[in-house]
Amino acid sequence: MTRRQLWLRFTAHIDPPLMLGISLLMLTSLIVLFSADNASFGQPLKQLANITIGLACMWIIANLPLHYLMRTAIPIYTMGLVLLIGVALFGEISHGARRWLNLGVMTIQPSELMKIGVPLMMAWYFEKHEATLTAKNYIVATLLLLVPVGLIARQPDLGTALLISASGFYVLFLAGLSWRVMGGLFVAALASAPFMWSMLHDYQRHRILMLFDPEQDALGKGYHTIQGMIAVGSGGILGKGYLDGTQTHLDFLPERTTDFIFAVYSEEFGLIGNMILIGLFLFVIGRGFIITANASTYFTRLMAGSITLTFATYAFVNMGMVSGILPVVGVPLPLVSYGGTSMLTLLLGFGMLMSIETHKKLNKT
């Protein structure tokens, strides 16, 4: 086998446009992290390690045939559910929330696993009952979604619960949930809002209230929002220039390598930079939609659609939170924020997209 053949074999299941898009985003991550970490290589190098591990896992998933992928649905979902119950019973409390499970060798956050596990399970379920879909199937699928979401909301981790709900909802939506039911759900959600409000923890209410008047808690959570908006706003059209963000380098910005990394980017690269970034996100999302539209089976269509829409939602929620139109919910900017777990989860998702795209010809025959 020549080197060229080897290379072809190695990249056979990598989707080039998607690979290009996510590579550019991850490159952006390294560049911005260098600035956010005060021109040091510390965090960028660690992030590079995260990316490497993530890409390796992505490659493995991309090379898995689709029926293997489907077979993982029940084990992943069940494991995630068991771990979530474990967290509820034995989890470690940190910052007033019970999210982590200590397994002796490492601590894990099972809600991360469910970001993949829930849509996977729901898509699998719909595929299984494809021929005879009735209202009952939608109800069962909804339950598959609500049980883990309820457990996560109880931790309490409202941000993750809402995002997993979104990814599950996307599966329901793409699987053809009737418009009338969705309208009804929307009305029901509005009607139950006062009740939900009373169920929230104080700090969660606080974060929502603060959105309307960040000044009122200028020392606490409002500080994040205020400083984030100042960073974005002062960036202007062209930005202050790389490594010249004053908000960033005078320590005004909190969590600037993780949840608020977009503020750093936006301050230094301005509106033009933001448009380029949104363009990059749209490119990746667009490719995801194309893969979805061409997907060969019911399962893969649902899965690909959900992964793509969820990715878009993450990007929107993070940027919306930093620029002050959404509450601070602790969602990283996908592929850009520093963090190993979210990088891994996202790249696993992209691995599935690639598998769906590159295995479809085989599947059709």
Place this chain on the structure above:
Amino acid sequence: MNKHVELKNHLREIFYFRLRLAVGIGFVLTLMAILLMRFLYLQVVRHDYYQTLAESNRISVVPIVPNRGLILDRNGIVLAHNYSGYTLEITPTKTKGLEATINELSTLVEITPRDRKRFKKLLAERRNFESLMIRNKLTDEEVARFAAQQYRFPGVEIKARLFRDYPYGEQMSHLLGYIGRINQTDVEELEENDLAANYRGSDYIGKTGLEQSYENELHGKTGVEQVEVDSGGRAVRILSRTPPSSGNTLVLSIDAKLQEIAVQSFGNYRGAMVAIDPRNGEVLAFVSKPGYDPSLFIDGIDPQSWDELNNSPDTPLNNRALRGQYPPGSTIKPFMAMAGLHYGTRSPERTISDPGYFTLPGSGHQYRDWKKGGHGSVDMFKSIVVSCDTYYYGLATELGIDKIFNHLSGFGFGKKTGIDLEGETSGLLPSQEWKMRRYKQKWYAGDTVSVGIGQGYNLVTPMQLGYATATLANNGVAYRPHLVREVRSARSAESRVIEQKQEFDLKFNPAHYDLVRRAMVAVTQPGGTAVSASAGAPYQIAGKTGTAQVIGIKQGATYNESQVNERHRDHAWFIAFAPAEQPTIALVVLAENGGHGGGTAAPIARKVLDYYLLGKVPQPLPDVAEKEGEEND
């Protein structure tokens, strides 16, 4: 035909799916459009506004740390307060060479090796970008000298800060505790309780004692100032200000003078004393000797002083009153007598003959009385007065461990008293179930025998014994002991009186209570074990002595005080309440290695009682307690 339908369905399905997908695409495009509009608004329309905020004049949110609340005694004497002073502080990241800067500084202001060590320790545990103190309490002259040379020292500045001061020092150290610099553990705990915002800017937090237990009251609410700062970070203009509100003042039930007299009365003895007003649970004195200088801890203790305190054989950091666990010895006897009367196991008149030892039926083992040859014929009254061991060996055996456990736990033995100080230990009141759990062994009759005289598995804290004594003194009506009487708001005239509710009522039979009390009074009369306690007192003292063995004595051997290493000598107990008919004070004294309760502990109690009941201040204190008469236990 069939195939055709299927295919058509399939195509239709795909069509519907793509329709939905198109809706999804529209949704995503809408979201992104919203974001772009938001960016347009922030970065173009409002750009000048945010530009102003960020670039030319940055708004800095500056926390204003509230003054910590005061702590006063019941008469308004200040026990903890704040004073302002100057500190010299270094921000390590802004200096050019830390070592060089400090050396240079030492030519201007005195910097001792101790200061350097403390600085090194602060450096190791600092939070980011903090300035760290190298010297505190600068004199005016030092301030002036440094100010003139400040331009040479980037990253070094003088700050005016409030310091905490404890005028009573060691005497109150175990009661008040101290504040110390906020460390990583504190930060995590604050974040967990969602208090981190209120501690922005705060450097100190209560670490032990009342400073810790009442941290929420004492800290106050942090204020905020929004200031414009120029590009160098200096404040130019104050934009808005929310003033801080000072922490609340704690008014204690402690009587500072009483505490002082109590501490002095101990002389060179180590030990503990707790005095309680039995009518309401107010703690009047709370002593644990030796104490330590709390001011050492405030800015981080230097390693040398820490080693001295931590390794001292006198364990000055151990809060004996709250956490020390000792066998109660004979002080348990009045409570045992109440148990015997309560269950009708022994009537007051029943007399036993004491040969000087007790044996269990069918066993050769002799449980010895402290008095060789015994006390002759002994009834319940006499058993307390002369502290007859043989009587209680028998009583305990007749009661059995279950009844003993039930009755003594009614007095609060084996449980935390619930006093408003953190870190209390719960002592140990043994039971069958406990022994099975702890030693995987069943309870033997022999175990019960020594419990009767407070020497078996029994352990009590001085706090517990004080509480039980107060409950006994107050005719079985218990009030939870507490130290803080009143919380006064610093800003308004508001004040919250902490009223103690009745915890429980043991519902004593009046005849039983009367007998035990009369016997306890007789303890302090000629013929009793603590004559010195009441000699010449114009009021009646009810008391009971006790001895807690530090080392066991072998069967057949005798304990000879003069031959025993001082630290292996017995601990001396004395519990008392007075005036006996209408008690207004109940107390417990523990003198470690003090030998006999009557000889060492009772005289200490007497001085405290004299001050409390008569206002008598002891004369320049004699070297504690010369032994009087034939006092033993």
